[in-house]
Amino acid sequence: MKNKYIKIFCVAIVGALTLASCDKGFEELNTNPNALTDPALKSMFTLAEIYVDGQDFSNTRGNNIYAAQYVQHFASLGGGSKYTYSSEYSGALFGETYGKGLNQIFQLLSVTPNSPENSNMVQALRIMKVFLFQKLTDTYGEVPYFEAGKGYNGNIYAPKYDTQEAIYNDLLKELDEAGTALDANKAFVGNADLYYQSDVTRWKKLANSLMLRVAMRLSKVNPAKAKEYVEKAVAKGVFTSNDDSLVLKHDAGPAGVKTNPITSSWVRNDLNGGESNIKFSKTFIDLLKNTNDPRLRIYAKLEATGNNNPASQQGLPNDAKEFPGGDKKLFSDPNTSTVLRLDAPTLIMSYAEIEFILAEAVVRGWNVGGTAQKHYEDGVKAAMEVLTIFGDKVPAVTAAEYNTYITTYPFKTAGTDAQKIEQIITQKWIVLLFNGFEAFSEYRRTGYPVLVPVNDPTGETKGTIPRRLIYDQSELITNEANYKAAIQRQGLDLMTTRIWWDKV
Incomplete structure (x- = not known):
């Protein structure tokens, strides 16, 4: 901070x-x-x-x-x-x-x-x-x-x-x-x-952007009302760049109110040189590895060795009953040089999320301006660029890397509406890392990304x-x-x- x-x-x-x-x-x-x-x-x-x-x-x-x-x-x-x-x-x-x-x-x-x-x-x-x-x-x-x-x-x-x-x-x-x-x-x-050092214009954008999120949650239960308030929020003015994103900065200590509430207990009590009981999921790591996503080096590393090479990252299966190979240190941790620093900022609400909501709104035929493809591409770009808030210990995503990614995995303009929304929500799921509550809500609302449930006898x-x-x-x-x-x-x-x- x-x-x-x-x-x-x-x-x-x-x-x-x-x-x-x-x-x-x-x-x-x-x-x-x-x-x-x-x-x-x-x-x-x-x-x-x-x-x-x-x-x-x-x-x-x-x-x-x-x-x-x-x-x-x-x-x-x-x-x-x-x-x-x-x-x-x-x-x-x-x-x-x-x-x-x-x-x-x-x-x-x-x-x-x-x-x-x-x-x-x-x-x-x-x-x-x-x-x-x-x-x-x-x-x-x-x-x-x-x-x-x-x-x-x-x-x-x-x-x-x-x-x-x-x-x-x-x-x-x-x-x-x-x-x-x-x-x-x-x-x-x-x-x-x-949040915004009393900048009223940015607070207005925050109110409208949050209205956009709240309204889209009604897409299945009351689509008419969802459409009404999504369009109203856009007309009033939502986030238009990463400068508008709601970011709360933190200090590295003392522990408590000033430290990042996600990272502080993890780093202090659990991470322990790679011995953490919580690891990145295989679902998350595999998606980013299989698409050569440049964000992976920023998000993850093997804490025991400090290795953030994407090729070395390995996620833990959610149905695992033990650590394969018996060594916790072989599985990816959140990167303590970036996203898991004690003073890592919290991305409470991002411009990227807003672009993904707008992309979905266009697919649904609502009047928010622009094309689904443009909103999607702007969302992916913003999601990559906003990671600079986590410091310069790991190289930022470059324009060339973004261009390669979006060219290799373009928006499915010829796909069905369901395919387009799945692609949009999957990208939103990535940017909502560390905001599990919001990702959980979006999964329940849309069914995306497609996840394989775990059937364990200890479960409820x-x-x-x-x-x-x-x-x-x-x-x-x-x-x-x-x-x-x-x-x-x-x-x-x-x-x-x-x-x-x-x-x-």
Whole structure:
């Protein structure tokens, strides 16, 4: 992270301690903030931005061990690769999001004066709230939404769960309203904004780009509404280059809030000179090797030897019961010189993802401008070029390498719509590396990339790829009636239960 952000982070951490932001659950979410007599609004805003990306707890358990292994970015001898169940791992995102990210946002909203000088901060918080709630509802299905956070001003400590349809309708409304209300002529938070340093134009693009993602999720369950909001987002203005991508920078230490929440626990506790129990999946490595993808040298290496030669990379099969050959060091790890540095930035939302959504929209016949081929090619190029955010220890992808790749594997202009969408989503799956939750959602929405399920006797799904995570089981104690009402509407609290937008 640039030096000018370090002090901001430190202030944010102090603010976090002052606010006693807790780890999980609705008790913490609804902690009475009346003790706050002089809230440091900018510091609280900074911490809210950090929490949008999640912390080690949910990223290690829900992302690395579950979602990213479901979609075969990574593999291990158990856990997500075999669809086993752990209440701690499955409930990690639920508890941490309500207890930290949403807690911080609702607490800040409850103490922020309703005045013009705070308007832009409020709109930004609404956008961040959508990020968190979309991840939650996509992962679990129905979740507490409209009554969440009402402990601050409504004395509701056991919030009811809302249908996913109602949540999605409100997510779209929030993004539409917040993006429009952002005003470059009003005050913001200066450099306390780690995302865009209070550049309102870029925040507007973020709101619209997130609207694009939210809307496309409805492509099967409500294609008319999906089309309406995809077109509206494009008309309002979405990301147009990698400069618009939402990138959160990190520091190498101390461990905790300042370090990358995906990489820090992995590097500190598990990687151990190539002895990691989690490796790149054979599915991921083979796809990149077989297509001579120039990104492979940036993504992967054999940690024990430092070898990032693409020809040497080897992925672990997701159905493996032991490491073939018995040596973990022979299998590819995320590259600690680039993507797995402790201070590696987080690519929260990329311009490449937006281009792939637009390419799919064109295939579906929606009015977003351009051709599917052009959006696809621009997406692949952006996905390769954005890797420069991970530093210069490994050579960047060159223009010549991109040209060779896109010429060798061109967009399937003569293919069927299904073939085109498969090609688009497969590229999106690559760029969503380390964002397992989003890749898991896109897999369920589209069925791509085509993955071979694992049928292991330790698994919970009888050989089918999970469709959701199981709720935080503390809800059976603290919010039992509302939990039971949700599963009565949605279906049993199982990994195989499909959520509202997940249609066959």
